[in-house]
Amino acid sequence: MIKFSDLALDPRVLTAIAEAGYETPTPIQAQAIPFALEGRDVLGIAQTGTGKTASFTLPLITMLGKGRARARMPRSLVLAPTRELAAQVAENFDTYAKHTKLTKALLIGGVSFGEQDKLIDRGVDVLIATPGRLLDHFERGKLLLTGVQIMVVDEADRMLDMGFIPDIERIFQMTPFTRQTLFFSATMAPEIERITNTFLSNPAKIEVARQSTTSTTIEQALIELHPARKDRSFADKRMALRALIKQEGEACTNAIIFCNRKMDVDVVAKSLKQHGMNASPIHGDLDQSVRTRTLESFRDGTLHLLVASDVAARGLDIPAVSHVFNFDVPSHPEDYVHRIGRTGRAGRKGKAYTLSLPSDEKYLLAIEALIKSSIPRGALPEGFEPSATGPLKPATKSDDKPKAERTVRAPRNRNERGNKTTTTTMQDTVADQISVDQTAPTADVKPEVQTAADTRNLDAREPRNRNNRDT
Secondary structure, three states: OOOHHHOOOOHHHHHHHHHOOOOOOOHHHHHHHHHHHOOOOEEEEOOOOOOHHHHHHHHHHHHOOOOOOEOOEOOEEEEOOOHHHHHHHHHHHHHHOOOOOOOEEEEOOOOOHHHHHHHHHHOOOEEEEOHHHHHHHHHOOOOOOOOOOEEEEOOHHHHHHOOOHHHHHHHHHHOOOOOEEEEEEOOOOHHHHHHHHHHOOOOEEEEOOOOOOOOOOEEEEEEEOOOOOHHHHHHHHHHHHHHHHHHHHHHOOOEEEEOOOHHHHHHHHHHHHHOOOOEEEEOOOOOHHHHHHHHHHHHHOOOOEEEEOHHHHOOOOOOOOOEEEEOOOOOOHHHHHHHHOOOOOOOOOEEEEEEEOHHHHHHHHHHHHHHOOOOOEOOOOOOOOOOOOOOOOOOOOHHHHHHHHHHHHOOOOOOOHHHHHHHHHHHHHHHHHHHHHOOOOHHHHHHHHHHHHHHHHHHHHHHHHHHHHHO
């Protein structure tokens, strides 16, 4: 079995790797690192969780070991689609470059330009950035990319989803043609393939099979909900989630709760907090300072429940997560594997619960086809009281009382004195109806409502009868 010591990495990097507790590289690392150290372009097709961040960070540190950075001219550039992923790359760099004198700058939104300008002005060896913030600095005249020797594009498929491809092409054109490019994507969409054909030179293509298996240390359960009313689905899921968390008790030391939409992340987190649970949301619309504090709180244990979107959670490296709750069934089957893979790490036991509705059936079938097994069905949690079962009951006459009150006030023929008497009679009838509703069942009320309707019809005909007599 190949070891890191066999990969011709800088001895200082090997020391940092050993201190981090690693001995053997993952498949993507074992294949990509030698090509990168040779100076070749690399095209890596690999999912999150395969160790691809280290597959470009380790050779990057080794190759930059000699040389010196110049002001405003970084020697290397790493592009990531989100702030969290960029911050994760920066953490990797700090871990593996701690025995070197290399410097870095992290350019992401939510941080003042002034602090970032100071770092760039001093000169950095590694510039880690999101495309938008990088271009902001460039357009302000604070940054030159003509000194970039190595360029890394991470999570290119996510950049495509987020509409960053035009920015990526522009950044490529701002760097030297002689640069070395390390390009990583989970998929090879036509647009991604076009970019690699344009900007990569004879790349070494490395493809790692997508992760399609779940760890045996993870206990999975699918909680199927069947709300009687569609408009109660979201509320029932929130109730079921709270009941599951309470049912797990002290065994749930911390948990990540995944939602498909950022809006739902906020709502679910608020619901949990309103019921006395220690929860906070994290998604791309929050300020960077808020997201950083939230992640730090979750890592140090002061935050119990992290409610997250898939994009915000990508790149998170939190080894000891006891539970994962899928508030929504993910629409992409690979995301299910990535989500529940946040628990049960390093030989630890973990639990993963998924809440589903009848409308999620097609997504569940895709997930079970990918993992080649069915997700065990679990029982409804203790304390969960779903909305009333059965079909939607038809609206009764008593349900429409406000409409009846509005209807009887509508006819206003002030020129006809006879209408005043009729209107008074109708109001009396409705008042009687309300009194009956308070004591009698709906079936007994029905004739009363019909009387009101008949009175209304008679009132509507009176002006025509009078006009006929006048004629």
